[in-house]
Amino acid sequence: MEELIDGGALNGKEKITEILNRRHKERELHIQAAKLERQKDAESTEALQYFELSFDEKVKLIRNTLEGVGVSDQKAKVFADCQNEIYDLQRYLSSSTFFLNEYRIKVCQNTINELSKLLDTLRNELLPKKKFGFKSKKIVKMISEKDAKDTEDTNQQAEKTGSSVETHIKWTFSERTGELIELQPALVNDQTITASKLKNCLVRIEGHPGSLQFAQLDNCVVVCGPTARSIFLDDCTGCKFVVACQQLRCHRSRDCDMYLNVTSRAIIEDCKGIRVARYNYQYDNIEEDFRQSGLDLSRNNWHTLDDFNWLSTDKPSPNWSLLEPQEQAIADWDSYLQRFQQQHSLTSVNH
Numbered sequence: 001m002e003e004l005i006d007g008g009a010l011n012g013k014e015k016i017t018e019i020l021n022r023r024h025k026e027r028e029l030h031i032q033a034a035k036l037e038r039q040k041d042a043e044s045t046e047a048l049q050y051f052e053l054s055f056d057e058k059v060k061l062i063r064n065t066l067e068g069v070g071v072s073d074q075k076a077k078v079f080a081d082c083q084n085e086i087y088d089l090q091r092y093l094s095s096s097t098f099f100l101n102e103y104r105i106k107v108c109q110n111t112i113n114e115l116s117k118l119l120d121t122l123r124n125e126l127l128p129k130k131k132f133g134f135k136s137k138k139i140v141k142m143i144s145e146k147d148a149k150d151t152e153d154t155n156q157q158a159e160k161t162g163s164s165v166e167t168h169i170k171w172t173f174s175e176r177t178g179e180l181i182e183l184q185p186a187l188v189n190d191q192t193i194t195a196s197k198l199k200n201c202l203v204r205i206e207g208h209p210g211s212l213q214f215a216q217l218d219n220c221v222v223v224c225g226p227t228a229r230s231i232f233l234d235d236c237t238g239c240k241f242v243v244a245c246q247q248l249r250c251h252r253s254r255d256c257d258m259y260l261n262v263t264s265r266a267i268i269e270d271c272k273g274i275r276v277a278r279y280n281y282q283y284d285n286i287e288e289d290f291r292q293s294g295l296d297l298s299r300n301n302w303h304t305l306d307d308f309n310w311l312s313t314d315k316p317s318p319n320w321s322l323l324e325p326q327e328q329a330i331a332d333w334d335s336y337l338q339r340f341q342q343q344h345s346l347t348s349v350n351h
Contacts, residue, residue, distance in 0.1 A: 051096050055108060058089050062115055066122055079123050086115055087230070087247050091264060094306045097313055105311055176201050180346040183207070185285075189292070190228065200344045202337060206283055208293040212243070221340055223281050223333060226261070226293035242281045242333065244295060250274065257323055259330075260302035263295060269308040274320040277329045278302050 062085050069078045093108050100108075173181065174196045183193065185207030195203065196215040205224040212227055215234040227245040236253040244261035252270045260266060261279035268274055279302065290297060303322060310317035323329045330336050340346075 047096075047099050051100070055089070055092065058085070058092070059111055059115065062086060062089070063118070066115075066118055069122060070126060075126050079119060079127070082119055084230070084247075086112060086119065087249065087264075087267075089115075090267060090308070091306070094265070094267075094308075097311065102311060109308065174198075178344055178346055180204070180341055180348045182348070185225070185289070188225075200346075202340055202344075202346055204337070206285075206289070208289040212245075214241075221337065223337065225281075225283070225286060225289045226295050228293040228295070240330075242279060244279050244290070244293075246295060259323075261295070261297075261300050262302060263299050265301045265304050265306050267306045267308065268320060271307070271309075272319050274305070275323040276302060276305065276320060277323040280331065281333055 062082055065078065065082055065085075069075055069082075072078050090112055093105070093112065097105055173194075176195075176197070177199045179198075179201050181195075181201060181203045183203075183205045188205055188207035188209050190208070190210045192211045192213070193205065193209050194213045195217070198214075198216070198220050199218040201217075201220045203220065203222045203224075205222070207225050209224065209227050211229045212224065212231045214222065214232070214236065217233075217236040217239050219238045220236075221240045221242075223242040225244070227243060229245070230247040230249070231241075231243055231245045233241065233248075233250040233256075234252055236250075236256055238255050239253075240257045240259070242259040246263045248258075248260065248262050248266040250256070250258075250266070250268045250271055253268075253274065254271070255273040256271075257275045257277070258266075259277045259279050259281065266276075278300075305317070305320050307317035307319050310319060
């Protein structure tokens with residue numbers, strides 16, 4: 001009997017010891033969890049402070065550059081550099097949204113929008129207005145360096161005599177309907193190509209342009225070789241863009257399909273019905289054009305867009321989606337472009 005009592009007492013002591021040990025371990029785990037939480041809060045605070053300092057510094061630098069652009073001899077370059085800085089700032093904000101609250105995101109976005117508006121205002125005020133050197137379907141020709149020098153000399157002479165000279169614009173075309181516009185590589189490479197107010201047009205660009213700017217395109221198809229720098233799209237409806245570039249930004253566009261190869265994450269703003277697929281355009285010598293463009297083929301963010309109108313981090317934006325093969329993604333562009341040309345009875349315009 002004594003033995004049983006001693007054994008029972010011993011078992012009771014073991015149970016008490018086990019309970020105490022378990023509570024001790026739970027207390028240690030709680031302390032460790034609290035420590036990790038404090039460390040996480042400290043890191044989050046540090047990240048927020050670093051973001052605010054970096055963001056404000058970048059904004060200050062861009063604003064100072066824009067405010068001093070009036071005394072620069074290379075205004076166009078300054079504006080282009082500032083545009084790229086604003087793109088970088090936007091990407092910095094987009095990549096930091098996971099630790100920023102909604103209010104801070106909106107404040108920063110408003111700041112970026114103000115910088116963009118300031119840049120546009122100053123660019124319109126300080127850069128000479130481009131005049132189209134054609135009416136109706138007159139072709140604007142690319143000018144060589146010698147032609148540019150001759151034009152400059154002629155303009156200087158015109159200022160002295162009081163006469164006027166029509167200026168030429170490098171690859172600018174506008175107000176076209178039902179045309180097949182083909183731009184040849186020799187005159188496209190490293191150039192900025194701009195177009196506006198096109199309807200039912202096919203724009204076919206081979207080579208490696210420097211940048212593209214398209215606005216107010218309606219039911220158009222744009223197929224292009226690799227673009228070395230940026231592509232800007234604005235107010236386009238029902239179009240297809242097959243483009244490769246370093247940066248892409250699309251504003252105020254609806255129901256457009258984009259076949260992309262883009263180094264950084266493409267940006268959309270005030271857009272709806274954007275569908276994306278991988279860039280799949282092919283033509284002779286495209287490999288060499290990619291090499292000449294300098295695009296990093298190891299980085300392709302075709303499937304990830306940043307929507308500036310969608311700040312939620314846990315739900316996908318409803319304004320864009322992937323264009324799956326079963327959703328009639330185009331694989332054979334030669335056949336599609338031929339059908340498009342026949343369907344709209346396009347008039348060929350070669351440059």
